[in-house]
Amino acid sequence: MWLYAETAVLLLLLYGITIHALVDPLTAVASSLTVAGVSLLYKPIYCQFRECCDPKWLHTTAPNLRHSLETNVFGQHLAIDTVVKSINSHFKSKPSKALALSFQGWTGTGKNLVARLIAESLYENKAESGFVHWFSATKHFSRPEKKRYYQDQIRDWIEGNLTLCPNQLFIFDEIEKMPEGVLDTLKPFVDFTVPVRGVEYRKAIYILLGNAGSKYLFDKTYQHFRSGGKRQDLRLRDTEATLWKESYYEQGGLRNSSLIKSHLISAHIPFLPLERSHVISCIHNEINSKNYSVSSHLTEITNQVLAELTFTPANELIYSTTGCKRVYEKVNLVIEDYAEE
Structure with missing residues (x-):
């Protein structure tokens, strides 16, 4: 009988932390760490009922990702192909570093949709998974004078969550509206090549959504069309170098970023204007x-x-x-x- 009582107490405790996370997500990690040791004792029971860092809830392969993208995302052959190859490669063998992808292009071209479909392919609870963290520049990082505060919050949030489970997905939306320098906080997490104090950083995925290079992508696509070229003939190598420069020099979260200077972004993925x-x-x-x-x-x-x-x-x-x-x-x-x- 004591086992059922102990389990009930644990689930209530964890339920309380979940509610706290919904109210104040950027301060919830400390509370989660408090019960991490306790939850380990009851992990087989707990993981039957609630999402946890366990194969039951985490997908280390994404066999249906390409089909999902091709069914729901239109006109983005470059994005689909690059995303699928990047995700599959990241999980096929032990990654040497975290995966960082920059989605760039006009609004409405599918950047948010692709990010959501990636989340749905990697987690049993899909985009609602507790391992998926979606940040909006206008909602979470809107005031330039609070840059240092934002950096501290991002650092604590990532560190705390990776301590609990290495298979995390961090999505930063509207990065062109973020104060310059905020995203430099990601550099050590993306750059780690070995576990530090037992924390594995290399399995995480970071996706940055922004419109840097949008005008270039329009001009490139239109000129290709006017010259008689087929849209499907455009290749990643045709755009990536310019998108790298546009990200570094355009106003926004990646301007003069150490992520760009250190070549830590795995791919600058173009989202072409839709016909x-x-x-x-x-x-x-x-x-x-x-x-x-x-x-x-x-x-x-x-x-x-x-x-x-x-x-x-x-x-x-x-x-x-x-x-x-x-x-x-x-x-x-x-x-x-x-x-x-």
Whole structure:
């Protein structure tokens, strides 16, 4: 009987820490560490009910990642191929360092979606996993005068979580809006090549989402199109060097960053501007995901949504200026007219 009582106490304690983490996530690690030793004693029981650093909850391979990306992300052959190869390579053998990926391009081109699909492929609890940490510049790092405070908070958060489990995913969104220098806090964590005081740093993944190089990517893609080249013929080597420079010199979190200077970012991944055909795929995908029975009106709905979006250049209207970002809300609005019929 004592075993059930002890287990109940442990679960209640851990439940309390989870609630505390939801209220104040940047100070929850210390509380988690307090019960880490206790939880180890009951790990077989605890891990049956709650997410923990255990193969039941962690996926060290991502066999379905490519299919998931190709099914949900459109017009981004470079991003899909590079992401899949980078993730698979990171887990195939013992990594020499943490994996750091920079997603760069216009808004609405799929950066956030790809990051979420990576999380879903690596954790049983998908993007809601406690091992997935999503930071927004406008929400968490909006005041330049608090740069030192932000650096301390990021350092403590990463260190604390990696102490609990090495298989963590850290995502930093809107990095172009972050105070310069904040992301330099990541350098020692990405650069570690051996465990330090028993903490394994090399299994972690860091994903940086930003728009550095967006204009360059538009010009590059458009010039390639105008010269008669096929979009699929563009290669990572065609863009990576310039994206490296754009990240380093453009205003934002990576400007003059030691991550760039030390070549610690594993890949600068381009998200190309989306053409009309890609936006149409987004529209159809959204309709299918909601199980709307509007097949007889599909063409009409698609054209109505397209009419609500803006395309560029003005004389050719090839690329959506907001990618697929506004597609989802527009589809829902247009669908309402047909749902009422």
